[in-house]
Amino acid sequence: MEKKKVVVAMSGGVDSSLTAALLVERGYDVIGVTMRLSEESRDFEEDDRGCCSLSSVDDARRVAEIVGIPHYVMNFKDMFQEKVIDYFLADYAKGWTPNPCIACNRYVKFEGLLQKAMELGASYVATGHYARIGQDETGRYLLKKGIDEKKDQSYALYHLNQSSLAHFLMPLGEYTKVETRELAEKYSLPVAHKPDSQEICFVPHDDYKAYLRAHNPACLHPGDIVDTAGHVLGHHEGVPLYTIGQRKGLGIAAAHPLYVVDLDMVHNRVVVGGADDVYADSLVAGDLNWIAIDALAEPIAVTAKVRYGKREGRARVEPLAAGKVRVTFVEPQRAVTPGQSVVFYDGDTVVGGGIIEAANHHKS
Structure with missing residues (x-):
């Protein structure tokens, strides 16, 4: 043989x-x-x-x-x-x-x-x-x-x-x-x-900021760092140089810790807030792939992981128009980041996953 x-x-x-x-x-x-x-x-x-x-x-x-x-x-x-x-x-x-x-x-x-x-x-x-x-x-x-x-x-x-x-x-x-x-x-x-x-x-x-400056400097425009109410707290050299959940390197003096909670490319602003503002109740994902099922026809209960190395959280996944899904978490998840993947599990089996497009921030 x-x-x-x-x-x-x-x-x-x-x-x-x-x-x-x-x-x-x-x-x-x-x-x-x-x-x-x-x-x-x-x-x-x-x-x-x-x-x-x-x-x-x-x-x-x-x-x-x-x-x-x-x-x-x-x-x-x-x-x-x-x-x-x-x-x-x-x-x-x-x-x-x-x-x-x-x-x-x-x-x-x-x-x-x-x-x-x-x-x-x-x-x-x-x-x-x-x-x-x-x-x-x-x-x-x-x-x-x-x-x-x-x-x-x-x-x-x-x-x-x-x-x-x-x-x-x-x-x-x-x-x-x-x-x-x-x-x-x-x-x-x-x-x-x-x-x-x-x-x-x-x-x-592992210096992605230097890599961006060298290979795509056109995407970096100086702008404002603002709080969630829109008040200017400082300045940045380019929105892509920041990540959701980032605390260090903001160059802002404040009475309490500040974290990046949103990257606003439309207005060229980095939005910062308190620790609670980094959490999201839900997200929308696209570019989906299903393994354990053919397609998502109705809402399902899963555990969902929003970043490699993070723990899964219990969530409900429901289909939306245009082949997207909404993922609603039982407990808010920290630093849900557009561009990263959300992957759905049933026990130890991967149900499917997709690319995070938007997060709905938790309001405490």
Whole structure:
């Protein structure tokens, strides 16, 4: 019987490296692929933590040699520029806070790489994400949380659809991060204790403000910082340089802590308020994708996560016109931010998700 061919997206980190080793052990015909995404990532060679730096390519190649698989570097720079970097700059320019890792997963890894893998005759693409893929009794594919709650990455994968889920493998969803590093040691992988990548891979030194100033200075116009009543409290160098919930770096002296509560691009104002003003009762989301259901026909009860790393909150999701939804929270959520994703869960199963377009701020 012919082995099933799988392309493993190898970033040079411990997660993707162990994924390759596990699939070799399980009898797959494995091909390792490192994606060349951006010239900016070369700046990360020194600190070794960017997911696509030159040193990471070398790490991936070394691991491929150890586990006995071919390794290739594929050029996805044009796609990455259009789908990730251009989107990143455009979202900031309209006062939103983008999530480039979700965009990269969606368009580059789970569309672009899958297409390349199929051209190579592969049946699957595998990644080192901490999430699980299952099926219900009808055969519908489901996306579930990884068993390691601290590392669960299902939030960043809510855009997967039935056809893509059928061709993806995520073996690390069944492991904790501690177990991953222990297994990597067992397989003698040199990256077993390599630090996790923390940065946005194309933003040098994780300084998005410097990146905006260098790559899209036209979106930055000096203006006023105002309170919720419209009183001018200070001045800013550009609305996109601020984020919802931000407290530090406002340059305002006040008797009580102030937080960014709104980014008003129409009037070129940063709006600040007290701690209570940062909370939202509800939000509107668009660009939706459903996994566990075909579409939302009537309101449903879920738990909803409004940012990676945040806890879910109980919520009601109801359909609106034009393919949007309103999400109403049982308890107000802090720093609900347009441009970020809201993901809906039923227990450990991802129901679906979308992009936050507007938040309704809590009135205490």
